[in-house]
Amino acid sequence: MTSIAIIGCGFVADLYMRSLEQFQDLSIDYVYDHNPARLATFCDYWKLKPAQTLDSLLTALEPESILLNLTNPSAHFEINQACLLAGHHVYSEKPLAMDMAQANALLGLAKERGLMLASAPCSVLSETAQTLAKAVRDDVVGTPRLIYAELDDGFIPQAPYRDWKSESGAPWPFEDEFRTGCTLEHAGYYLSWLIGIFGPVDRVVAASAALIPDKEIDTDTPDFSVAVLFFKSGVVARLTCSIVAPHDHQIRVIGDKGVLAVKKAWDNAAPVRFHRRFRIRRRLIDHPIGKKVRLKGPRPSKVKRRGAASMNFALGLAEMMAALREGRDCRMSADFALHINEVTLAIQNARATEGVQKMQTSCEVLKPMTWAR
Template sequence: MKIAIVGTGFVADYYMTTLRNHPELVLAGAWDRDAARLKEFCAFHGVSAYPDLETLLGDPEVRIVANLTTPESHYEISRRGLGAGKHVYCEKPLAMGFEQAQELIAMARQQGLTLAAAPANGLSDAHELVAQALRDNKIGRPRLVYAAMEDGPVFRDKWATWRSRSGAVWPGLHEFEVGCTLEHAGYALSWLVSLFGPVESVTAFAALTFPDKGPGTGALVMAPDFSVGCLQFRSGLVARLSSGLAAPRDRSLQVFGDGGSITVRDLWDNRSAVHLEQADAPRPLLGRVLTRLEARLGAALPWKPAPGIRLKYPDGARPALPAFPSQIDFAGGIAAQAQAIAAGQEPVFSGALALHITELALALNGARDLPQPYRMRSSF
């Protein structure tokens, strides 16, 4: 299936790195409003450049448009793609407002098209490993989840020097304007809703805690750099999700059930370490030894292993993944969409599910201006 890329900024290189995992996808070309950046991207990757967006959208061979533009452009580019009769795969969020995202989903449905949304980490091997453990009732009924999308104090790093493989500048100032919640909460939300179903309400708090993020940030109107939300699921499960740009890096997920717990070390890792602790199983020797050592010392140790045993992945080929900072098969989301289209099915992270994830991210990011608890308007 032929695809085309709109937007050749920093994240586009992650898609190009992982496109090789999916030979069923054929990249027809790319376009960007920044002509210099488009030329640099196409030269590095050996990709054809479209002269303008109209030509790209008018290419009859292109079935899927990958919308990798900046968040405030997502709505307009996706709307134009759908209007041209193309299926669209959109980076997160679908739009900067719920009504716009709702409009796009309705438009796709009316035209018999699919609108799928990133992130693709909800399609990872780690996700399937956890889903299988839950299906096998390894920890009984899940009751509580702790999830984190803490990216560390990025603004204190030398982010102005960061470049993608093909030379794109990491858009730090723009990321601070959009905010860490809209940029990153989706990586946890995609796991949460696909594992545990729809959310009924969210009680959230968001704040701008570090208004001075260094040179160039003084004149910015910045989004919250910290948010925390408690999600009440229709099933009765409760989840806590925090997102931030100051606390030490933590992209973990812990599920607590009647009969034990599951711990995922890194939601950005396709094959993250996943540990299972069952309430009626003996604790691993190392954990018991360290607990006794703490009692003898009268102090908590700075490090202890994840509780339980590490689950094994089935043998299989390892996909090509970005080297840093994530190990996500970005193009896997487009491939899943293409496979669903070919089979006449709805892609997993599309339609009502994509709208639900978008609404959750917007509710967390906009917690300062919304009544609490926030009652979800979407479901799936």
């Protein structure tokens, strides 16, 4: 049995614990957080074994255990590196690292040691994303020409976020969220879908801005970004992230036969609908009522909505564990994580770089789940 441990037991760790309930064969062996009070509360709530230091955690585990890095983004590189150096596989919350030199170093380390390295988000393995991917593969929409993907969360700086608490009582880390910025926090949700479906991005043309620099904490981290992604396969996507514009989590794949649309991309079981395009006399219409696209056969069970999303945060971990047990590559590969990291950083930092950014990394299209072939 491969052991699993959590490092960082704040807001998102509770969401992982609830998600893990859906997998009988996955359980957490140890937990570590450098905040002793938080560690105690979390372990008490979930009845888990605490480790008192990072070193004691890393050495208590059998070699090649899986470490879930759920710390804040600024700690991701340091923790991911320590886990790989200690000989463990790593599933990291996003972003993999805050710059590409660090991200490349992690990939090098993982490859050199023959360890798995993957990064959240994992919603690309959800029923909704897999259904969308299959619909594209099955030519439901015809040749895809353009994707519009929106991740606008509403005017968050005015939200009562000080009252947002996780199940075991961790406050929503607004300072860290504002400092990291919604692009680094959220672009990966769509990038994993888009790159998973359409393959690697060739060029990014983006702009980003801090529209509300005087939030509760002063930060000039972008709270808005818009990017045009030119994929090597020829498809083009527009991706918007903000914590300013009204809530909109819609993704639309526009093709020669019509439009494939998902209204709630943060719902793992949100319907995928196909809006057929047709002509009536002199008018061209995308059918206002979309036909639901369904997968045949068994699908992962639905997850209850908690906070902002109905997502199973453990799908990526389950995939990594299945890959280890079956002796195969993990669908969510290190190359996939690295490429998503590169594109995300290109969008986040667009304000500073401006113009066209040519991507240096690449990866394969994501293999569909067996139940979605």
